[in-house]
Amino acid sequence: MKIGVLGAGQLGRMLALSAYPLGHQMRFLALSEDNPSSVLGKTFIHNNNNNNNIEVIKKFSDDCDVVTYESENTDVKIIKEISKTTKVFPGNKSLHHTQHRGREKALLNKLNIPCAPYELVNSFSDLEKAIINIGLPAILKTTKNGYDGKGQFLIKSESQINEAWEKILGVESILEGFINFKRELSLIAVRGIDGNLRYYPLVENSHHEGILRLTIAPAQKISKSLQKKAESYMHSLINEMNHVGVLTIELFDIDDELIVNEIAPRVHNSGHWTIEGASSSQFENHIRAITNSSLGETSLKSKFNAMINIIGTIGPTDRVLENSNAHLHLYNKKERENRKLGHITLTSNSYKELQNSIDNLSVYLP
Amino acid sequence: MKIGVLGAGQLGRMLALSAYPLGHQMRFLALSEDNPSSVLGKTFIHNNNNNNNIEVIKKFSDDCDVVTYESENTDVKIIKEISKTTKVFPGNKSLHHTQHRGREKALLNKLNIPCAPYELVNSFSDLEKAIINIGLPAILKTTKNGYDGKGQFLIKSESQINEAWEKILGVESILEGFINFKRELSLIAVRGIDGNLRYYPLVENSHHEGILRLTIAPAQKISKSLQKKAESYMHSLINEMNHVGVLTIELFDIDDELIVNEIAPRVHNSGHWTIEGASSSQFENHIRAITNSSLGETSLKSKFNAMINIIGTIGPTDRVLENSNAHLHLYNKKERENRKLGHITLTSNSYKELQNSIDNLSVYLP
Numbered sequence: 130m131k132i133g134v135l136g137a138g139q140l141g142r143m144l145a146l147s148a149y150p151l152g153h154q155m156r157f158l159a160l161s162e163d164n165p166s167s168v169l170g171k172t173f174i175h176n177n178n179n180n181n182n183i184e185v186i187k188k189f190s191d192d193c194d195v196v197t198y199e200s201e202n203t204d205v206k207i208i209k210e211i212s213k214t215t216k217v218f219p220g221n222k223s224l225h226h227t228q229h230r231g232r233e234k235a236l237l238n239k240l241n242i243p244c245a246p247y248e249l250v251n252s253f254s255d256l257e258k259a260i261i262n263i264g265l266p267a268i269l270k271t272t273k274n275g276y277d278g279k280g281q282f283l284i285k286s287e288s289q290i291n292e293a294w295e296k297i298l299g300v301e302s303i304l305e306g307f308i309n310f311k312r313e314l315s316l317i318a319v320r321g322i323d324g325n326l327r328y329y330p331l332v333e334n335s336h337h338e339g340i341l342r343l344t345i346a347p348a349q350k351i352s353k354s355l356q357k358k359a360e361s362y363m364h365s366l367i368n369e370m371n372h373v374g375v376l377t378i379e380l381f382d383i384d385d386e387l388i389v390n391e392i393a394p395r396v397h398n399s400g401h402w403t404i405e406g407a408s409s410s411q412f413e414n415h416i417r418a419i420t421n422s423s424l425g426e427t428s429l430k431s432k433f434n435a436m437i438n439i440i441g442t443i444g445p446t447d448r449v450l451e452n453s454n455a456h457l458h459l460y461n462k463k464e465r466e467n468r469k470l471g472h473i474t475l476t477s478n479s480y481k482e483l484q485n486s487i488d489n490l491s492v493y494l495p
Numbered sequence: 496m497k498i499g500v501l502g503a504g505q506l507g508r509m510l511a512l513s514a515y516p517l518g519h520q521m522r523f524l525a526l527s528e529d530n531p532s533s534v535l536g537k538t539f540i541h542n543n544n545n546n547n548n549i550e551v552i553k554k555f556s557d558d559c560d561v562v563t564y565e566s567e568n569t570d571v572k573i574i575k576e577i578s579k580t581t582k583v584f585p586g587n588k589s590l591h592h593t594q595h596r597g598r599e600k601a602l603l604n605k606l607n608i609p610c611a612p613y614e615l616v617n618s619f620s621d622l623e624k625a626i627i628n629i630g631l632p633a634i635l636k637t638t639k640n641g642y643d644g645k646g647q648f649l650i651k652s653e654s655q656i657n658e659a660w661e662k663i664l665g666v667e668s669i670l671e672g673f674i675n676f677k678r679e680l681s682l683i684a685v686r687g688i689d690g691n692l693r694y695y696p697l698v699e700n701s702h703h704e705g706i707l708r709l710t711i712a713p714a715q716k717i718s719k720s721l722q723k724k725a726e727s728y729m730h731s732l733i734n735e736m737n738h739v740g741v742l743t744i745e746l747f748d749i750d751d752e753l754i755v756n757e758i759a760p761r762v763h764n765s766g767h768w769t770i771e772g773a774s775s776s777q778f779e780n781h782i783r784a785i786t787n788s789s790l791g792e793t794s795l796k797s798k799f800n801a802m803i804n805i806i807g808t809i810g811p812t813d814r815v816l817e818n819s820n821a822h823l824h825l826y827n828k829k830e831r832e833n834r835k836l837g838h839i840t841l842t843s844n845s846y847k848e849l850q851n852s853i854d855n856l857s858v859y860l861p
Contacts, residue, residue: 150822150823151825152825155534168520168521169535408842425816426819447788447789457518458516471518476774
């Protein structure tokens with residue numbers, strides 16, 4: 130099939146690398162030719178001076194059998210235009226709920242899935258009231274367009290309220306109670322058009338300044354009941370949204386209770402290890418799902434896996450290639466502070482060996 | 496680096512799919528835009544009406560940091576042109592010996608590596624003499640441009656001599672003694688610019704009408720000494736040719752003696768299973784070698800692996816995707832009799848399960 134991706138970053142790139150062996154063709158709707166995906170498919174540039182070019186979007190759409198997107202921040206107007214002629218997966222409902230933190234929280238509450246307490250904030254006085262109700266510390270987050278910790282402000286004391294409101298530019302937001310978690314986990318699943326559903330194992334994620342730096346897969350010391358609990362939340366959410374493709378849930382682990390932090394309607398950085406670590410990667414499974422094919426196995430190929438992000442500078446990739454457990458993935462992006470330039474997958478059947486490999490590449494960790 | 500490939504078939508395609516994650520760019524020198532690789536890199540069309548366009552070859556060469564080739568049948572004139580400005584791996588010596596069956600046999604004899612008895616045949620009377628010396632059955636093979644059993648004629652009785660000579664159009668050939676082998680094996684290895692060398696395990700290959708249909712990896716019932724013997728032949732050959740990149744040796748197994756059948760200076764159909772079955776695939780290792788990077792691990796990821804070629808028609812790929820052990824690889828080629836359109840990798844830690852999966856996909860076998 131001819132598969133279109135809205136966006137042309139590293140996620141589109143890795144989707145393409147998975148799609149070609151399955152016999153598909155790739156098209157990208159992008160902001161510029163200079164992006165990680167453009168060498169891997171036909172690229173349509175649709176945005177000039179912040180204006181969508183509807184003609185280009187139509188041409189892109191007409192050239193695709195099915196369209197998917199890289200980001201929950203995708204412009205709904207573009208999706209609506211494309212949907213006139215071409216199937217888009219995941220569908221409207223997934224995007225509607227996940228691109229707005231308020232709607233996301235409301236959905237979690239509706240499904241009785243634990244999440245942090247929150248209040249919608251549309252004005253400074255809303256913020257003041259919310260702080261009274263929720264207490265401090267709390268996090269002010271824009272309802273839209275947040276990623277990698279952007280559009281967020283941790284308010285520790287009342288003296289910071291003005292600064293917080295200014296930093297997020299006074300846009301529509303939510304105030305969220307701060308969760309004192311033991312660790313961060315995520316669960317990735319894939320659902321087919323036929324409703325078939327497969328889960329990857331829970332993984333553990335370490336962030337630094339809002340950016341994911343290290344994933345351990347599977348997360349260690351996870352009881353069967355905790356995995357099942359996470360899967361039950363996923364089951365409710367993915368079916369409620371009639372989601373097709375990969376869905377990711379970020380979770381806080383608090384003494385074996387799980388609190389949902391965020392939902393992403395897409396392949397996720399914390400699932401990049403699946404390229405080498407799982408029988409079928411999250412990218413291949415997303416492609417299989419949206420093309421109405423059978424889903425691939427999500428079981429582990431190695432007992433222990435890790436993913437280290439390459440952030441800001443490319444670093445000593447020689448050392449990565451010399452490491453017999455390591456696999457290098459670069460995204461063809463220019464070095465820039467805090468930018469995701471690539472990742473390293475480490476695979477092993479010994480946890481000690483995995484730890485040694487991580488230590489050996491600690492230059493890539495904060 | 497910018498990596499150029501002479502040729503743009505499935506081998507170039509799979510090299511590209513391995514090269515992008517390592518951060519490289521791909522260029523292809525091709526006969527037409529309509530080929531398996533062209534969607535995966537910049538394509539230069541160099542041949543019009545059987546004439547090489549030197550200007551295009553120069554442009555291609557100037558746009559590459561290093562150049563490799565898909566086939567031992569590559570035109571030496573093109574390599575010479577490119578070598579003026581750009582490094583080509585594998586080098587001249589590898590191509591010189593492997594693209595001519597006579598020179599290949601002479602090299603094997605020089606290195607005391609067992610191969611079938613042979614004589615060069617330049618005329619019909621040469622052929623008559625060779626049959627007296629070698630005996631029948633014997634195989635008449637063109638010295639150049641043979642692949643997938645093309646350019647070969649099995650002579651069983653003297654009554655077929657005329658037919659054989661006509662079939663191969665009376666071009667320069669060798670007559671080779673027929674080897675009554677137990678099974679066909681192959682050994683794939685990779686050698687870096689620094690001379691570093693890694694071997695994959697011996698695999699067993701089943702052909703039908705000259706075309707590879709099934710590879711079992713590793714080959715079963717291989718003694719350590721047999722693996723070592725094959726590696727010692729590889730060691731002699733790859734070092735003698737100062738070969739850089741992947742080299743493949745096809746072998747006949749005759750009651751635990753090994754006879755070399757052919758050498759290919761490239762990634763090989765019998766190594767396609769390494770994409771999922773080995774820590775680093777033959778494609779990734781070829782790219783690592785020619786870009787002067789450390790070589791990747793060649794160890795097995797699953798105990799048992801198989802590769803089934805998709806020949807002539809695409810067949811029921813749904814059944815492939817439904818099989819939890821199977822991985823599909825299509826090359827974006829149109830269906831045509833005896834054409835290699837893709838392959839299936841099967842991986843398992845149980846030989847019985849592997850056999851069941853093969854049986855389940857027997858529609859793809861002759």
